[in-house]
Amino acid sequence: MNKTIVIDGKVIPFQDGQTIMEAAAEAGIYIAHLCHNPQFTPHGSCKLCTVKVNGRNCSACTFPASEGQNITNISKELNDDREKITQMLFVEGNHFCPSCEKTGNCNLQAVAYHLGMTDNHFPHFFENREVDASHPDVMIDHNRCIFCTLCVRASQEVDSKNVFAISGRGLEKRLVVNSESGLLKDSDLDVNDCAAHICPTGAILIKRTGYKVPIGQRIFDHAHIDTVTLANEGASHDE
Amino acid sequence: MQNFIRNLAQENDFQATRLLKILRAVQAKYLHIPKQAIEQLALMLNVPRTQIQNVVAFYSFFHFEPRGKYDILISSSITDLMVGQEELINYFAEKLGVKIGEVRADGVVSLANTSCSGMCDQSLAGLVNGYAITKLTKPRIDEIVENVNKQLPLENWSQNLFDVQDNILKPDLLLNQKTTQGEAINTTFARGLMQTLDEVEKSGLRGRGGAGYTTAWKWKFCHEEQADQRYIVCNADEGEPGTFKDRVILNSYADSVFEGMTVAAAIIGATQGFIYLRGEYLHLHEKLEAILQARRDANLLGKNILQHGFDFDIEICLGAGAYICGEESALIESLEGKAGIPRNRPPYPVVSGYLNKPTSVNNVETFLAAANIAIHGGEWFANFGTAKSKGTKILSISGDCAKPGIYEYPFGVTAQTILNDCGASDVLGVQVGGPSGTFISNDEFERKIAFEDLATGGSFIIFNNSRNILDIVHNFSHFFAHESCGFCTPCRVGTSLLKKQVDKIVEGHGSAGDIVALEELCQIIKNYSHCGLGQTAANPVLTTLERYPEIYQKMLKKISYEPGFDLDKSLEIARRMANRDDAHAHLAQVED
Numbered sequence: 083m084n085k086t087i088v089i090d091g092k093v094i095p096f097q098d099g100q101t102i103m104e105a106a107a108e109a110g111i112y113i114a115h116l117c118h119n120p121q122f123t124p125h126g127s128c129k130l131c132t133v134k135v136n137g138r139n140c141s142a143c144t145f146p147a148s149e150g151q152n153i154t155n156i157s158k159e160l161n162d163d164r165e166k167i168t169q170m171l172f173v174e175g176n177h178f179c180p181s182c183e184k185t186g187n188c189n190l191q192a193v194a195y196h197l198g199m200t201d202n203h204f205p206h207f208f209e210n211r212e213v214d215a216s217h218p219d220v221m222i223d224h225n226r227c228i229f230c231t232l233c234v235r236a237s238q239e240v241d242s243k244n245v246f247a248i249s250g251r252g253l254e255k256r257l258v259v260n261s262e263s264g265l266l267k268d269s270d271l272d273v274n275d276c277a278a279h280i281c282p283t284g285a286i287l288i289k290r291t292g293y294k295v296p297i298g299q300r301i302f303d304h305a306h307i308d309t310v311t312l313a314n315e316g317a318s319h320d321e
Numbered sequence: 322m323q324n325f326i327r328n329l330a331q332e333n334d335f336q337a338t339r340l341l342k343i344l345r346a347v348q349a350k351y352l353h354i355p356k357q358a359i360e361q362l363a364l365m366l367n368v369p370r371t372q373i374q375n376v377v378a379f380y381s382f383f384h385f386e387p388r389g390k391y392d393i394l395i396s397s398s399i400t401d402l403m404v405g406q407e408e409l410i411n412y413f414a415e416k417l418g419v420k421i422g423e424v425r426a427d428g429v430v431s432l433a434n435t436s437c438s439g440m441c442d443q444s445l446a447g448l449v450n451g452y453a454i455t456k457l458t459k460p461r462i463d464e465i466v467e468n469v470n471k472q473l474p475l476e477n478w479s480q481n482l483f484d485v486q487d488n489i490l491k492p493d494l495l496l497n498q499k500t501t502q503g504e505a506i507n508t509t510f511a512r513g514l515m516q517t518l519d520e521v522e523k524s525g526l527r528g529r530g531g532a533g534y535t536t537a538w539k540w541k542f543c544h545e546e547q548a549d550q551r552y553i554v555c556n557a558d559e560g561e562p563g564t565f566k567d568r569v570i571l572n573s574y575a576d577s578v579f580e581g582m583t584v585a586a587a588i589i590g591a592t593q594g595f596i597y598l599r600g601e602y603l604h605l606h607e608k609l610e611a612i613l614q615a616r617r618d619a620n621l622l623g624k625n626i627l628q629h630g631f632d633f634d635i636e637i638c639l640g641a642g643a644y645i646c647g648e649e650s651a652l653i654e655s656l657e658g659k660a661g662i663p664r665n666r667p668p669y670p671v672v673s674g675y676l677n678k679p680t681s682v683n684n685v686e687t688f689l690a691a692a693n694i695a696i697h698g699g700e701w702f703a704n705f706g707t708a709k710s711k712g713t714k715i716l717s718i719s720g721d722c723a724k725p726g727i728y729e730y731p732f733g734v735t736a737q738t739i740l741n742d743c744g745a746s747d748v749l750g751v752q753v754g755g756p757s758g759t760f761i762s763n764d765e766f767e768r769k770i771a772f773e774d775l776a777t778g779g780s781f782i783i784f785n786n787s788r789n790i791l792d793i794v795h796n797f798s799h800f801f802a803h804e805s806c807g808f809c810t811p812c813r814v815g816t817s818l819l820k821k822q823v824d825k826i827v828e829g830h831g832s833a834g835d836i837v838a839l840e841e842l843c844q845i846i847k848n849y850s851h852c853g854l855g856q857t858a859a860n861p862v863l864t865t866l867e868r869y870p871e872i873y874q875k876m877l878k879k880i881s882y883e884p885g886f887d888l889d890k891s892l893e894i895a896r897r898m899a900n901r902d903d904a905h906a907h908l909a910q911v912e913d
Contacts, residue, residue, distance in 0.1 A: 126665045127809050129849045139848055144665040166845050170814035204818050204842075205885055229807070247371030250378040251643070251660070252807040253817050260371045262360060 087151040089133075096147040103131060103142040106155070107316040112308035113155050114164055114193055116171075116282055117230035118143040120315050122239050125231050128171075130164050130193065165197040173204045174253070176211065176225035177283070183292030184284030186300025190228060191283075192307035207253070214259070217266035219273035219289050227257045227285040237277035245271045257285070325350065326358055330365040337366040338676075340376055340658030341641055344383055345600075349450070353387040372659065379660035379806075381435065381642030382451070382600050389424045389431030391469045393417075395447040395457075398437035398562040399752075399796045400719045400782060404444045409457060410434070416466040430469050436644060436800060437562035438601045441719035441782070442488050442726050450475060451603040454482050485604060487569045488726030491742060494705055494713040495686075496729050498577070498693050503621055505580040505695040506587070510629045514588050518544075521588075521691060523699025525711030529686035530556060530647070531754060531778030532853070533710075536691065539681050542671040544589040546679040553586045554675065554682040555596040555635075558652055560644040561755035562800060563780030566715045567685040569727050571598075571605055574689055575612045579635060581688030583626065584695045586633045589681055594635040597652050600642050609637055644804035648852050649682040650674075651806065662808045663852035686715055686779070706732035710771040718743050720751075720783035730770065737766040745783045749790075750868075755780035756797035757857035760790075760864040790865050790872050791827050797861035798823045805854065812855030815846035819859060825885045826876050832883035836873050840866065884910065 084095040087102065089111055096105035101124060106113050117128040126144035133142045134154040142155075154160065171177075171190060179185045211224035229248055237245040249258040261268035271278060278286060297303070301310055329346055333339040340362075347358050354377045363370040377383040395401070395410045410432070414421050417430050424431040438453060440446030445457040449465070452475065461482060468478050489496055509517045522537035543551055555578065559567040570578060582594045598606065613635055616622045624632050643661045645651045651661035653675050674680025683691075690712060694702050703711045710732035716739065719725045723744030730739065736751055750762045753770070754777035761768060761775065768774050784793065802820040807813040822839050825831050843859035843866075850856045866873060888908045896906050 124665070126851065129809050129811055129851070132849055141665070141851075146667065163845055163849060166841075167810050167849060170810050170818070170845075173818075174810075174814045204814075205821060207817070228810075229813075244369045244371070247369065247375060249371060249375040250807070251380075252802065252805040252813060254378065255807040255813065258371050258374060260369050262370070 085147075085149050087147050087149070087153060089153045090155050100147050101143060102133060102135070102140070102145050102147050102151070102153060105147045106142065107312065110312055110316060111155065112312055113142045114196065114307075115143060116189055116193060116228060117232065119232055119235075119280065121276075122232065122235035125235070128228070128230055129167055132160065132164070134160065161197060165194075165199050166203065168194050168197055168199055169201075169203040171228050172199075172202050173206045174209070175227060176209065182226065182284045183287060184226075186297055186303045187295075188284060188302070189282035189307065192302040192310075195302070196307045209253075211256075214266050215289075216268075217271065217289075220266060220271060220278045221287050221289055222257065222259075222266055223285055223287065224257060225285075226283045228283055229255055229257070230282060232280045232282060233257070233277045233286055236280040237271075237275065240276040243270055243275065243277070245269045245275070245277055322351070322355065322357060323361065326361045327365070330362065335365055335367070336658075337368045337372075338656065338658045340366065340368075340373065341380070341638065341655065344373075344376060345639060345641060348383055351387070352390065352392070353384045356385075368658075375660050376658070379643065380600075380640075383641055387424065387428065389419075389429055390472070391430045391449060392451075393430065393432045393447060393449050393465070393469075394435035394438070395432070395445065396436070396438040396440065397434040397796075398441065398800070399793055400437075400441040400563065401444045401446065402792070402796060403720060403788070406445055409445055409459070409462065412459060413457075413462050413466070416462065417469065429472060435601075435642070436560065436804060439559055439565040439568050439599070440485065441563050441565055441717065443486055444719075448601060448603075451600065452483055453485055453601065453604045455485055483604065485568075485572070486726075487573055489569060489573070490724055490726040491728040491730070493729035493731065494702070495689055495693055495715065496574070496727070500577055500580070500692065500696060502576055502580070502616070502619060503627055505577070505584050505692040506621065506627055506629070509584045509587060509695045510627075510631075517584065517695055518588050520699040521694055524690075524694045524702035525699075525706070526687065526690050526694060526702065527710065527772060528684055529690065529714070529778070530684035531561070531758075531776060533772045533776060536683060536687055539671055539683070540585060540589050542669075543679045543681040546672055548679050550593070550676075550678045551589050551591040552675045552678055552680040553582055553589065553591045553594040554649075554652065554656065554680055555582055555594065555685055555688055556647065556649065556652055556682050557602070557685050558597050558599045558640050558647040559602075559685070560599055560647045560804075561757060561778050561780050562797075563717060563719055563752065563755045563782040564778055565717045565719075566727055566779045568602055568605065570685050570689055570715070571602070571609060575609055576616070577692045578685055578688045579613065579616060579622070581690070581692035581695070582635060583621065583633055584691060585681060585683065585688065587629075587631050589679070591681075592632050592634070594633060595656055595675070596635060596637050597646070597656060598637055598639050599646075600640040603639065606637065606639060613637070643806075644800075645806045645852075645854055648854060651852070652682060653680060660806070662806050663854075684778075707769070707771050707773070709773045714770055714777070715779060716770070716777070716781045717779045718781045718783070721745060721748070721785035721788070722783050732771045733769050735767050735769055736761060736775070739770070739781065740766060740783065743783070745785070747785045749784045749786045749788055751784070752780070752782040752793065753777050755782075756800055756861050757853070758860065760793070760861065760868065762868045790869050791823075791876065794861045794865055795823055795827050798858075801854070801858035805858070809849075809851035809855065811846050811849040812851065812858065815842060815850070816855070816858050818842055819846060819862065821885070823862065826873060829876060829878070830883050830885055830887070831877045832880050833877065835877060835883075836866070836870075839873075
């Protein structure tokens with residue numbers, strides 16, 4: 083007999099060892115997230131994927147599915163709170179979508195639209211963050227980093243390198259580069275590395291490609307993040 | 322430097338798990354962690370330089386830029402503020418000729434604030450090169466300034482500057498016990514290991530750090546986990562502001578604590594134990610090392626302990642200034658030589674802890690109780706306390722009272738009894754369990770210290786009627802924003818937003834909607850944060866807002882909107898640059 087969990091009233095099967103997020107993705111259920119990508123070890127830091135498991139808040143990307151779980155993924159309360167968490171990410175960094183070359187392809191922006199976010203709600207921090215444009219092909223704009231560690235994990239787990247890390251405490255956290263100078267040009271990052279392409283925002287960009295696809299023809303200009311994500315991430319589990 | 326680092330790495334067997342110890346030595350010698358040291362250590366310990374960089378950035382006591390030869394930190398917890406911390410640190414800064422947070426131009430001295438240093442019953446307290454100094458007054462500050470300016474070596478300073486008192490004012494069940502070395506170990510083996518575990522279960526002992534998990538279950542799960550190695554860890558990272566009982570226990574009952582660890586290790590099947598001592602308690606380090614050595618010499622540690630065929634030893638690991646490391650999985654990360662970031666659960670540490678092996682992390686006081694339970698049996702302990710909270714609790718009492726210090730009570734004692742005993746009068750309220758706990762008002766003093774009512778790791782801070790609730794909340798919200806590890810969004814961003822929102826209201830810039838906004842923010846932080854730090858970081862606001870809504874309301878302007886900052890003050894730079902100071906160069910805070 084298949085083991086099952088219930089998400090928003092729908093009974094879905096899971097296998098032992100699967101997280102709630104994995105089981106949901108396979109069943110075609112989208113749970114909002116930013117720091118998760120099924121290719122890498124789950125991290126559980128953005129907290130957007132928080133769901134109620136038998137009344138208790140859990141991160142769907144790290145919490146194991148198990149028999150008897152009654153899970154709420156969609157509710158007004160959860161969606162409102164996810165919106166607030168997204169707004170926190172917006173005010174923490176410096177995200178100016180209209181002037182960002184990632185606009186339309188940006189998961190942060192797309193999640194914000196998905197959650198119906200229309201303003202930043204909280205006061206901005208206006209943190210002074212830098213840009214590292216030293217690498218010939220790849221640049222880092224720290225203003226847009228949300229500390230999801232996808233680049234860190236991609237570099238370690240897919241590229242078998244160790245180019246990125248997150249350093250520091252609290253609001254002082256920064257993405258750092260593993261090179262003596264701390265500059266990207268002195269690291270062993272290659273433009274073809276997974277880590278160079280995984281950023282969900284515009285923090286890590288490939289140079290000279292920003293406007294190859296015109297605004298208006300980009301991923302989220304035509305599709306919502308839930309369908310795009312399920313098509314990408316749901317499918318990767320079926321393989 | 323190269324030789325120094327090489328020898329240091331070698332002394333530590335090139336183990337990356339000893340990174341904090343190594344970096345403490347580098348910081349002490351070079352007054353910062355030089356870039357060159359990071360490069361060399363990365364190679365020698367075979368870890369990415371970014372891991373070392375992260376550790377340096379994460380812990381308050383490590384610095385990328387040199388501190389003064391005398392690095393002075395002044396505790397800035399609420400109990401310090403209550404004895405005039407602000408005036409005294411300004412006095413200190415003025416006498417030293419250094420700005421707070423900076424290094425004097427000659428490089429001799431630096432001065433800064435630090436989180437609660439665990440000396441709340443002998444405030445104002447601080448640290449000089451890591452060593453605790455207490456009861457700072459202007460004359461004592463003058464003496465320190467003179468020592469610093471003469472560049473007198475620390476060992477030649479008057480020892481009474483470093484005097485740390487136990488202040489045990491009410492000993493009970495545990496603090497009255499005089500045990501002999503080896504008694505708990507021998508009784509445990511004579512009774513049988515599993516039988517002793519049963520006694521611990523019968524005793525009803527629950528974790529004394531505050532969370533209150535049943536100790537026997539933790540040990541049982543750890544024991545039952547299949548593994549080739551298991552670890553026992555004593556959590557002596559007593560960082561909750563207002564708590565200092567573990568310092569006293571370790572100063573005067575260390576043998577019993579080590580004995581408790583040894584008993585626990587025998588039960589779960591661990592051969593290695595750690596005591597994670599908060600960096601602020603550096604003054605205890607040497608003494609504890611000596612006690613461990615004496616125990617090794619007496620065969621109470623090491624191979625075949627007391628001929629019971631059981632090997633076990635204990636290593637002391639010092640922290641480096643991070644409240645979050647009191648959280649057990651963050652503590653384990655720190656023991657592994659990393660930044661203290663709480664892990665995802667499951668798996669729990671009893672399944673996968675230190676080096677991914679089953680690990681039981683227990684509080685200092687828990688081990689003290691366990692050692693005594695091993696000797697006297699479970700019933701002896703369970704006879705005290707309430708139905709759900711057995712035994713006694715050791716409390717750290719500070720704030721507005723005649724006799725601050727250490728008090729031990731059977732669980733179920735009322736707040737009023739404690740207040741009477743310590744000589745508190747005209748009391749406004751008590752912060753029970755530290756900033757992460759609860760504020761109780763003077764209508765609630767019949768409430769009981771117990772897991773089922775007022776749970777506490779031991780902190781009990783008393784405020785009299787001359788105190789302002791908002792000053793307390795202000796201090797605590799700054800504390801959490803400073804100590805958030807930054808791993809998850811709600812805590813990293815939320816605690817800083819909360820700090821700003823509290824500041825806005827306290828500084829009188831709040832308006833109609835700001836209390837709703839404050840509460841809403843608190844709920845996000847509380848409900849969505851990754852670990853206990855974030856989940857409790859909003860408690861100071863939530864518990865006082867519930868009890869004193871009028872105090873918050875009174876701070877609000879009677880208008881629909883008020884800017885969150887001082888408009889006119891913000892124009893100061895513009896005025897200076899434009900060389901103008903006429904009426905048109907000023908803005909009213911609110912449009913008339």
